[in-house]
Amino acid sequence: MNSQLVMFISQIFNGLKIGSVYSLVALGYTMVYGIIRLINFAHGDFIMVGAYVLMLTAPAIIAMGMPAWVAVIPAILICVAVGVIVEKAAYKPVRERGNSMTALITAIAMSLLLENGAQAVFGADYKTIPTVFSIPSVNFGALHISGDTILTIVLGLVIMVGLQLYVSYTKRGKAMRAVSEDKEASILMGVNINSTITLTFAIGSGLAAVASLMYVAAYPQVSPTMGAMLGLKAFVAAVLGGIGSIPGAMIGGLTIGLIESLTKAYIGTITAGIITSAFSDAIVFGILIVVLLVKPSGIMGKNEGEKV
Amino acid sequence: MKKSILSTKQSYLVCALGVLALFLLVMAVCETGLASPYIKGIMMTACIAVIMTTSLNLTIGVLGQLTLGCCGFQAIGAYTAALLSKLIVAQGIAMSDMSRFLITIVAGGAMACIFGVIVGVPALRLHGDYLAIITLGFGEIIRVIIQNLKFAGGIGLSKGQQGQALIGIDRLANLYVVFWITVLTVAFLFMFGRSRYGRAVKAIRDDEIAASASGLNTTYLKVLVFAISAFFAGVAGGIFAQYIGSLNPAMAGWLNSINYVIMVVFGGMGSITGSIVSAIGLTILPELLRAFSDYRMLVYSVALVLVMIFRPQGIFGSWEFSLSKFINHLFYRGNGPKRGRAAVAVEGTASTDGVASTEDNATPDTAAGADDVSRLQDGVIASAGIAGTGEGSAGVGPDPNAPRDGGAMQEGDDRR
Amino acid sequence: GCSGGSLSENSGSDSAAQGNTITLGSITTNSGTAAAYGEAEVAGFKLAISEINKAGGINGKKVKLESMDDKGDPTESSNAFNKLSGDDSVLAVLGPTISATTAAVAPLADQSKLVAIAPAATADSIESGNYLFRACFKDSYQGEIAARFAAKTLKVKKVAVLYGTGDPYSSGTAESFMKEAKQLGLDVVDQESSSSADDTEYSSQLQKIQASGAEFLYAPYYYSIAGPYIIPQARSVGFNGVVMGPDGYDGLKLTDNVSLYNKVYYTTHYSPDDKENSKVADFIKSFRSENKSDPNTFSALSYDTVYMAKQAIEKAGKNPTREQVRKALAGSKFDGVTGSFTLDKTGSPKKSVIVLEMKDGKPVFNSTVKPA
Amino acid sequence: MLDIKDLKVSYGAVEALKGISLHVDDGEIVSLIGANGAGKTTTLHTITGLVPAQSGSITFNGHDLLATKSGKIVTLGMAHIPEGRHVFTRMTVQENLEMGAFSLKDQSGVGKGLERAFEYFPRLKERRNQLAGTLSGGEQQMVAMGRALMSNPTTILMDEPSMGLSPLLVKDIFSIITMLHAKGITILLVEQNAKMALSIADRAYVLETGRITMEGDANDLLHDEKVRRAYLGA
């Protein structure tokens, strides 16, 4: 294989590596946004919570002779608990009394609370996490593709398909969609609004725990603020893909990962050094803006144009 | 019908006197040394926050569009002002500090305004969370660009260093001048809001389709509002640069913008006086919380959640504090203003305007004479910088899921 | 007047420190993304102050730490500084943490005539030469030394750099490295950047660096980024050359596989295995017992700033004014855990640089470079 | 049977219902008429728990509805076709209908229910895969009715089912109502089209600004002079 090509393919996989993590996180955003129209700013911080649980439980699990990734189970439990508590204690009362702007501020406040709470408990310093997977990388001649990357992508796809099927075909899934559209009418159909929303949060937070496992597999370090930028990028991914759309979250995440990686790799050469890889964040947002202007509902989003 | 004892002109006068009194108070504490540099610094920061918050409220509260990029414009204004100020000195152009300060902040505002238009024209085709995310994106792009400009780092201009904080900006901001700039900003926003422009903007917030079907050029108006907000954010940035003396690109980041959004929502969307109070309050609050040192941000975030739960419409709701009305109230207490008149006028009647409905015209039988129109428009004067407290009646945000959720069941909303 | 530019009423009052305690103010970044650095600094302050108090204080007076968080926000740091300067018992301010907040505090320090000693604000541009001092190298200094080390000691030919544009520390050191490298005739074969210094994914840039045939990579980032991200990612794209960094590498966070960190060098202030400097061994020992972790640069530097302040206050006399403290500090010579140095005209130290090499996950002394 | 006693409801300071009592016996069509804003919708909303009551009682076949969770009411056999239709706009017509059967324990009857709904409203069959949000007003009303029938209710509350429908469809809707009645389903019907409502109802109540001002046999009311003047147009 020609070395340029190897380089290009490796860059694609570099993008898929972070992109698949974004996808997993974006799925959580999309689930929650889809149903209560709330940008759950604290979602990124759920990932941080999951990562701390992994950090604390992984050594014990390894000591018990089990593979480290089993630690994802306590992580899911704790994340679901945190997600449900946040929903019940903060989002629900605000949803009942306030408006969408109030809810957004509450989400931001929850995010601050989790970050500073984690700092108070664990300290601000970074902590490394033991290796969770030891999957050998796959080699094609000069091309090395990390096993974690492939696992994350596959896992993301499986979760996406599973969620999509769940939401489309099961009764609970349909209830979620109904609640997302019209709460009163859902009540009249006999849907229990609160338990449906709680379930959505539970799923979203559980996904955050899975995402945190895949994240620390690739980036083995935790800190109280680790979720902030990750959450933002993943949210951008969800919007790019079409927020509320489950396949959209997946596509958005992978797209953002690819854009990041390819701009870091090639933008300097393409623009003869005028724009450097330092602009990669700006370019990601630039592309988001262009996509939204061309297709305001995102890549996979349904046009919700109001009928007059 | 309750008659105001103050004519429009008188209420303007009352308000002007109120502002003047406040200014004299500020001057008194400064000149006598009662105010430490610490206090003065906080007053300066509060003024900047008031300019940012009231102007952002125009976009968020009055136009009803959530933007998360206000600090991008603030940063543009700040860098423009700082670099221009340095340029003036470098070119050896002689002018007084005061005129240099004023020229540079206006230039900062103008530059931010230009960018506001450039960003607003495409962005405002989107709504709600999409607009939020797109403006957030613009803020981040501005941050990255400034970060990579060679002349905007280090000591700047030709000797600049990429990636460094911009330092050595002459600290020309004078509290008295900044005070008056803040007053002018608030006055401008108030007058704008109580004119045909303000009405049009509120109409767009309530129903954009109906607004265009009423002959409003909604695109133009939205961009206009955006540009005005950007202008004042730029002015605030220019003041900030020349108060703090150094700048770094991180100021354009979305986390800072969110701070101002919090101030707007906290104060009450659409309420200028609410914004003023909350900008000042939330500037002072973290300082008061210094006592909690390590747990400061924890306390802050818990406090924020509690306010959102127990006072979701913000401290003022959509209500405006008015000095003249307050005075009116003092004089009329004996007569007992008629509360809860006709069924239609009670509760929820607090219109976004807080003027027409809560003032004289709330009574169905108002045969509002020509004389009343002035009061209708201006009976309430937001007295700049005067913190007042009071209960606003339940204001309803521009969101269709607002507390009146049952209302969604009424026809007219069915296809939403 | 009320202008921010002419506030001098509170400065240099002679009543300062007449009570039974001496207050040292500190301004650090204790929340937000840079909180880890501020936290490490506070740990250093606290350790030094408790030692001082155990040993009888300064001039027989107990030392109190008045600690303020600035969230990494220049406005907050100036408010905090103003608050401290309004308190007459404060004789010196330790901090701020990062260059952006330090830049905002520098003019205030001059204005209120209260010294600020920044432990780790390294940007070249914030030198004031008046009331702002620091305990760390400036960026350009470390960059130059790394270039010389590459050319003279490692004798490599092809070098590459990777740095974060959003961070003055990272871009500042990288810039001076490149300048010096070119002067020394090294071939800078690739120059890559990230948009911030706390990204997690650098594989794309590293892949290009690997493809450029570089033998040596200068990657000025902090311990938390270089350790778990940059070095393992560099190795995983097949880059087996030398990776070198500045003192931000101190306390490098390692992943399980310590062999990845071989051929990693960094410039810093002290060597943990320096048996001669007893201060270093003591510092590391007591830091470990207080904090159950190893100190990093931030803690070491902040530990020294406290002693710098102590030395200056003692030298200034029994009940010194703030101006006297400044006079005593300027140009003084100091021996601390981060080395022996003299403060130059700009308030920055001239000190020797130690190059450490990672061996099996432990930093090992390599060489010392004396100040020019 | 449905029994409401001295029901009071307020929205903040607005007293929408000032103590109304009414009852609907099994198998009856009872019509509730009144001007705009009289409180008709509020009455229905309170019955199905969308709006909390201030005081009073509502019992349905022995169940205390005010103590029943709102989502559970439909399982007692009561369906509510809300004013303004409230279809799920981003679901297809068929999915909307399927949502109507959400409360059924046994989902096997859904297919038959669908067929029946398409029988009543052939138009919906044509559009079964169209998003309900893009339907015209009349089509949405059909979806709302069809959806309510999916839960096999014994009692249906209808809020202005004829609003916005073409004359032909109004007739259709009313004939469906009478047909449902013939099948023994109890109906509480709120209508602006008082003439038609009264002509198919057994009994009727007149609601004026939160109070019941008249009640009685539908036919009597249809010929009452006051009612004619106020609600039937001279």
Added chain:
Amino acid sequence: MSEPILKAEHLGITFGGLKAVSDFNMVIGKGELVGLIGPNGAGKTTVFNLLTGVYKPTEGEFWLDGTKMSGKKTYQVVRAGIARTFQNIRLFRQMTVEENVLVAFDDSFSYHMGAAIFRTPGFWKQEKKKHAQAIDLLRIFGLEGYAGVQAANLAYGQQRKLEIARALATGMKLLLLDEPAAGMNPTETEDLLSCISTIRERFGIAILLIEHDMSLVMKVCQRIQVLDYGRTIASGLPNEVANNPQVITAYLGTDADDGVADDVATGKSSVDGGADTAESDAADKKEGAR
């Protein structure tokens, strides 16, 4: 009829394959009141959306008073003289009744931002004048007493009227009313009817009216056009249209006059018949569409 106010030729629009309106032609003369009727989903509201620039026609053009309007933006069309109401009431809910009207006056305001900011005498003069005009306009609908009330708090019928008042405030030549009587009882409908005749007398405007209440349509419309599946199936004088067999099968039902009550009486006895009719009607419609 001299120069027509509105002339539409071959207007059509497609939504993702669905031809919502096709080959729509219409001429409305000065001061005329024309009815637009048709089954639900026939495309009536869509015609309004085309005529007000909410949707861009995929084919055809239309003119207002001789000026081509197709392709213009909504606000341009409105300023040129076509105003409308909405099937689902769209008021500025948080604004007062008077403000709702003042917003629609916006185009006729002439003061600029400077005047507003500095509160020039011109500003006061105009605000005063427009206030008086707004009250005048509200008086027609009996709403002058509610000038200061928040629009959302009006009763439904009043909201409908306010919408019409707001449309009138744009100073239009052609008023499009989309089911103004929906949700009103016959008494309220009659009240509305008198409002409509008042405004026709006062302003001499042309009106295009969508309405399902046939008694109203028959009473006020001079001509009627009937849509079904987006196509015009009949047009002409009310009587002609009402007796058109196609209109009867598609829209009015077998008993075309307003004797609904009797009709239902029959429906009551022959329940299944009703459903059957609906089905066969639908089948007919389908054929009509292809």
